[in-house]
Amino acid sequence: MELYSKTATDLAGMLRQKQCSAVEIANSVFDRMDAVEDRVKAYLTVEKESALAQAARVDEKLAAGEELPPLAGIPVAVKDNICTKGVRTTCASKILENFVPPYNATVVERLKEQDFVMTGKVNLDEFAMGGSCENSAFQKTANPHDLARVPGGSSGGSAAAVAAGEAILSLGSDTGGSIRQPSSFCGLVGLKPTYGAVSRYGLVAFASSLDQIGPLGRSVEDVAMLYRAICGRDPMDATSAALPQAAASWDLEGGVRGLRIGLPWEYFGEGVEEPVKAAVYRAVEELKKAGAEVKEISLGSADYAVSAYYIISSAEASSNLARFDGVKYGYRAPNCEGLTELYERTRSEGFGAEVKRRIMLGTFVLSSGYYDAYYKRAKRLRQRIMGEYEDAFADCDVVITPTAPSTAYKLGERVGDILKMYAGDICTVTVNIAGLPALSVPCGKDENNLPIGMQLIGPKFSEGRLFQTAHTWEKLCGGFNAIPTL
Amino acid sequence: MKIDIMHLAKLARLRIDESEAAKFEQEMQDIIEMVEQIPELADDYQDVDPNHPMELRADDIRPSFRREELFANAPQMQAGCVVVPKTVE
Numbered sequence: 001m002e003l004y005s006k007t008a009t010d011l012a013g014m015l016r017q018k019q020c021s022a023v024e025i026a027n028s029v030f031d032r033m034d035a036v037e038d039r040v041k042a043y044l045t046v047e048k049e050s051a052l053a054q055a056a057r058v059d060e061k062l063a064a065g066e067e068l069p070p071l072a073g074i075p076v077a078v079k080d081n082i083c084t085k086g087v088r089t090t091c092a093s094k095i096l097e098n099f100v101p102p103y104n105a106t107v108v109e110r111l112k113e114q115d116f117v118m119t120g121k122v123n124l125d126e127f128a129m130g131g132s133c134e135n136s137a138f139q140k141t142a143n144p145h146d147l148a149r150v151p152g153g154s155s156g157g158s159a160a161a162v163a164a165g166e167a168i169l170s171l172g173s174d175t176g177g178s179i180r181q182p183s184s185f186c187g188l189v190g191l192k193p194t195y196g197a198v199s200r201y202g203l204v205a206f207a208s209s210l211d212q213i214g215p216l217g218r219s220v221e222d223v224a225m226l227y228r229a230i231c232g233r234d235p236m237d238a239t240s241a242a243l244p245q246a247a248a249s250w251d252l253e254g255g256v257r258g259l260r261i262g263l264p265w266e267y268f269g270e271g272v273e274e275p276v277k278a279a280v281y282r283a284v285e286e287l288k289k290a291g292a293e294v295k296e297i298s299l300g301s302a303d304y305a306v307s308a309y310y311i312i313s314s315a316e317a318s319s320n321l322a323r324f325d326g327v328k329y330g331y332r333a334p335n336c337e338g339l340t341e342l343y344e345r346t347r348s349e350g351f352g353a354e355v356k357r358r359i360m361l362g363t364f365v366l367s368s369g370y371y372d373a374y375y376k377r378a379k380r381l382r383q384r385i386m387g388e389y390e391d392a393f394a395d396c397d398v399v400i401t402p403t404a405p406s407t408a409y410k411l412g413e414r415v416g417d418i419l420k421m422y423a424g425d426i427c428t429v430t431v432n433i434a435g436l437p438a439l440s441v442p443c444g445k446d447e448n449n450l451p452i453g454m455q456l457i458g459p460k461f462s463e464g465r466l467f468q469t470a471h472t473w474e475k476l477c478g479g480f481n482a483i484p485t486l
Numbered sequence: 487m488k489i490d491i492m493h494l495a496k497l498a499r500l501r502i503d504e505s506e507a508a509k510f511e512q513e514m515q516d517i518i519e520m521v522e523q524i525p526e527l528a529d530d531y532q533d534v535d536p537n538h539p540m541e542l543r544a545d546d547i548r549p550s551f552r553r554e555e556l557f558a559n560a561p562q563m564q565a566g567c568v569v570v571p572k573t574v575e
Binding site: 102311329365 | 516530
């Protein structure tokens, strides 16, 4: 078994037992990149030189007998909307094509303190707006399980890199499902943490009341390890929370005896493909055999959640993206006569179609005369959705749904069909709207051998219980960590 | 509902070509039709989660970035200032 195909947990153990070196791990990952990246196209920037230098430093520390943190020497890919000092951060947009941040996002600083090895920056839908990675201004990333299909999005590069063995772990961001849906499409474990659990400082803002950074990996333990490294209060993000003690400690081997699982029938409706439903039901049945109680519940506002999501997220995006004006950084349209022309041409030439659509939608719902009819209505629905989850968690500990209504679709298949693309978010958006944590884990394959994902949702700061439940399922099904042949 | 796409574009500081306008307009109509399905609800919205209120850091003066670092990304600089087109006639 090649080093690139092992989990971070295994590699951390091997490093400490001197069974391999950090440089060997990094080389294995970069060799794998040489072999498959021209077909997967996950990376926008590869940081081979600095990664190998960092790996060498880890080896020196190990040789000197230093005790190192768990992620030392582990190759991690970072989504290209997370700022990295001195390393280009593009958001897969022409408007930031040459932007080199003067600072690191807090999550990157935390990982640097752990001596991680950053392999590079990975592809996304432009400004994280999309569900297939096809909205990147630079390249289309392929799904390692079937190169003719999308990896999902917006964290499609983060998912494809880990699924293909071009990284051991990765960071993504999730505003409406952007970590969980690509994890589902690529057969990975992916966590959208509780709103406030992870600092957003240095994450290029899309919708600030919904955005969270989170980990993707090939095992529950790996994802839990990366989450532990990045979570916690950061004075640079006023919305980040001091985590309750219980939120950062868990017992993966705790099992599910007595765990109350709720299945909201609205998430198993006709919009969800049959093989997906069947796979989720089968996994829940196994958890039941292992001692969990299962009950049907109702989350009645599910049908309207996508609409509320697009209103709220686009409103926030139109404000957040107002900063891209061609003045202090980023692309500037050449030969402009006046300031208005500078703004208009810079933004029109710099943003892609989907980003423009969302800015326009956000501008519309916030504009005079429409604010009450759209934005306020969406905010009220947000309150209703939060209340529905609160009621649900009085009766159950974990809510389980499909992560996405389908498995990975073909590249190009949904381009132009905007509403169908938006409907793909139906299972994931309520979690962001309510600020809850949710974990996507693989739960089988469809008739085309494509991975299916199951979503575990819990009350705020219940990440530990999600990990524990997911790990129980991981053991029952024999593990997730398998890299497809490419 | 009729959406004035050119007016919206102006508000958003975007330019939409006449040739693209019809397509954009149709797409926006479709999206608006979708979002109009949200039911009317009573107004009980709380913007801040009472269990997790935001906490601002102390407003202390501390060392920040060097000017050169921040301006390294500026499209056009002159004498330590960002150059923009003439704004006042």
